Amino acid sequence: MWKFLHPYANPETTYHFTNKLLPWLTALAALFLSIGLVWALLFAPADYQQGDSFRIFYVHVPAASLSMGIYVSMAIAALCSLVWQLKLADASAAAMAPVGAAFTAIALITGAAWGKPMWGTWWIWDARLTSELILLFLYLGVIALHNAFEDKNLAGKAAGILTLVGVINIPIIKYSVDWWNTLHQGSTVSKLGKPSMSLDMLWPFIFCFIGFALLAGVIICLRFRNEILARNSIRPWVRQLVEKQLA
């Protein structure tokens, strides 16, 4: 069943696969983001209570969900690398960490900007804000551990263990913080079947969300390619590639 994946254990095959994948991802990301953002910022109706300032939601929520989603994908990659010793899984985890950290930071900053007009303050020690901040710390820890090792393979393994410990801790941290203090509004989108927002607002959100997810995919793909090249820089195929580029 998993046989189709086997060729991609080879860095060269994977590199060429990302080469083919990248233009598609980029085009789709550009399409979805431009439709979604224009729709969301210009045409979606303003909120009856929050006015136009709710539109930051179209950036804030995708960034927040991606920040968690990327951590989980990082943990899956780390598990694959620890269990099956896949070196490329390490490379992909390394590629994902800074992107996830950036999305976490975006979620925090847009959240602060949204909180100022709505709650009257930039920062509140509210459960979701706090757990997002802690998620940022976890990301930064993984990145710092990655940079601390000279040997990339060791760095990948160490960061992988930390990621897995973190992923067990994330729900615990989340619930403990939830329990500690809650002010943030409840989930509006993920109530399946009966979202508590009108469809005129939901559709642009779906476009934005897919757009941002694709954007994350593009950036991760680019970083992943660089990781592959950096880790295989002594291989002949990389040399050939470089010579072709230079010629």
Added chain:
Amino acid sequence: MTLKAQSQQMTEQPIDKANTDRVKQLSYRRAFMLVLKRDLTIAMRHKDDIINPLLFFVIIITLFPLGIGPEAQTLSRIAPGIIWVAALLATLLSLDRLFKSDHLDGSLEQMLLSPHPIFVLVLAKIFAHWLITGLPLILIAPLLAVLLHLDENSYTALLLTLLLGTPVLSLLGAVGVALTVGIKKGGVLLSLLVLPLYIPVLIFATSAIDTAALGLPYSGQLAIIAALFFGSLTLAPFAVGAAIKVSTN
């Protein structure tokens, strides 16, 4: 004692069949006790390793009234938080010792090579670390609680949360130390890795103490800390073992 323990371990390398059979007689419990005894003996010979984190704990707690002001009401309100944050920092400070010297003199590698699962040996080392740092902290905490005018109802809660919580700190911290033991400047990195993982313990412990001060039942918080304790007791040694294998590569 340490030399003896080490040399015993050296001779117990599985060189031939007869030797492995003899090694098998060393049960997990005996292996656990050996490592525990060895670590405690080493700690007893470097007493300042025990005393310094404790002093650090005491000094941090004395700094807070100086910084915030001596009003008993304010102090008793923030006492649980201060004591617990100081306990986190004191544990963090002492963590470095857990694997560092063993890594430098090579006995950590010997432990990996020994026929016993690294789980047992690591658990013994963590238990020793808790006996050396966590236990003194618990013993001195009531005294500091008096200094901070902690509410009288909260003393039992403080001791119980420390009793269940400090082992979690040692267990989770061991994962961080095992990851950073091979790195030259691991100290600062260690705090970045470990402190976010300590947050749930901090939240539930201080909340239990606060609830106790109001005279309400705090068994729920205590149960969650106990769950954290047993969860990390079963999972953390595996992570530590894997991390040591990476670090001693």
